Amino acid sequence: MDSQVIATHPEEHAEHEHSPYLRHHFANLEQQRETSTFGMWLFLLTEIMFFGGLFCAYLIYRNWYYPAFVAGSHQLSIALGATNTAVLICSSFTMAMAVYSSEMRWRKALVGWLLATIVLGGVFLGIKAVEYREKWEKRHVPGLNFSAAGFTHQDPNYPEDKPLAPDMAEKTQVYFSLYFAMTGMHALHMIIGVSILIILVIRAWGGAYTQGHMTTVENFGLYWHFVDIVWIFLFPLLYLISRHQ
Amino acid sequence: MSEETHAQEILDTEPTHHEEHIVGPRVYGIIFGLLMLFTAITVGASYIDMYAFNAVVALAIACIKAVLVILFFMHVKYSSRLTKLTVAAGFFTFVVLITMTMTDYISRAWGLW
Numbered sequence: 026m027d028s029q030v031i032a033t034h035p036e037e038h039a040e041h042e043h044s045p046y047l048r049h050h051f052a053n054l055e056q057q058r059e060t061s062t063f064g065m066w067l068f069l070l071t072e073i074m075f076f077g078g079l080f081c082a083y084l085i086y087r088n089w090y091y092p093a094f095v096a097g098s099h100q101l102s103i104a105l106g107a108t109n110t111a112v113l114i115c116s117s118f119t120m121a122m123a124v125y126s127s128e129m130r131w132r133k134a135l136v137g138w139l140l141a142t143i144v145l146g147g148v149f150l151g152i153k154a155v156e157y158r159e160k161w162e163k164r165h166v167p168g169l170n171f172s173a174a175g176f177t178h179q180d181p182n183y184p185e186d187k188p189l190a191p192d193m194a195e196k197t198q199v200y201f202s203l204y205f206a207m208t209g210m211h212a213l214h215m216i217i218g219v220s221i222l223i224i225l226v227i228r229a230w231g232g233a234y235t236q237g238h239m240t241t242v243e244n245f246g247l248y249w250h251f252v253d254i255v256w257i258f259l260f261p262l263l264y265l266i267s268r269h270q
Numbered sequence: 271m272s273e274e275t276h277a278q279e280i281l282d283t284e285p286t287h288h289e290e291h292i293v294g295p296r297v298y299g300i301i302f303g304l305l306m307l308f309t310a311i312t313v314g315a316s317y318i319d320m321y322a323f324n325a326v327v328a329l330a331i332a333c334i335k336a337v338l339v340i341l342f343f344m345h346v347k348y349s350s351r352l353t354k355l356t357v358a359a360g361f362f363t364f365v366v367l368i369t370m371t372m373t374d375y376i377s378r379a380w381g382l383w
């Protein structure tokens with residue numbers, strides 16, 4: 026409705042102000058929803074560029090210091106990484122079900138699925154913390170607590186691996202720097218996501234997203250699935266692809 | 271009732287695109303199962319020695335999983351053309367940036383080795 030119509034039919038305009046969540050500058054709910062989805066995707070695209078830069082750095086340095094990256098990668102537990110991948114996929118499913126519950130206006134189901142997502146996000150971060158702790162104990166944290174000593178000897182878990190020369194063994198720091206940068210930024214996104222989820226649960230309990238306005242839950246779902254996608258790429262790159270080299 | 275008001279009423283009561291295509295638990299369940307299956311496949315494939323192809327296979331499976339998440343969990347398959355175009359343009363730009371970076375990187379020492 027353009028401004029001229031509003032001016033000439035003020036009382037008719039007023040009777041269409043029925044949706045409390047329709048912002049004044051949008052023509053209708055569909056346009057409002059479309060705009061916020063568009064904005065959310067633009068934000069996610071900047072995130073793709075951000076993580077893409079890290080992936081690009083990983084690709085180039087892996088090419089440079091290939092033996093160091095293979096040896097570094099062999100220090101990660103595929104079992105823990107695979108478990109975390111499964112946990113994150115489960116949390117994406119629960120988040121998708123939360124969006125569905127919001128669309129169906131099921132308040133208690135929405136709260137339940139959001140809580141399940143929080144729990145799974147917490148499990149992911151817990152497993153990540155166990156992995157970080159192991160890195161600390163093995164002295165694989167560059168800059169804080171690093172020793173290349175473990176890489177100049179034969180690794181009993183990978184008998185076919187040759188020990189690295191001292192200079193290449195030092196380069197495992199590049200691998201672990203990128204490992205901590207990438208998984209750390211990913212974990213930060215998870216922490217932010219869980220924090221927002223806690224707010225969403227509280228507001229969802231009050232019925233905020235089950236009375237027709239579910240854009241907030243939907244857009245948060247986009248964010249959560251995006252974080253899942255980042256891990257879908259991190260897992261094979263960091264844990265899997267160097268297993269046989 | 272004027273024409274404009276009538277049109278506005280239709281716009282206000284018209285179901286949104288999501289209400290037309292609410293993605294249900296069945297689709298989510300199938301996608302969830304496929305994602306778990308592909309995770310198992312990618313872990314299994316990493317234990318098979320395929321020389322240079324381990325990385326290719328792992329990344330191909332990761333791309334399939336990402337596309338499944340984007341299309342179904344993130345509703346892009348059911349979204350408007352604006353959203354589809356936004357996502358496609360973003361990924362296209364991303365590929366261009368990576369390609370140009372890599373092109374520069376591999377051609378720095380061209381002919382010097």
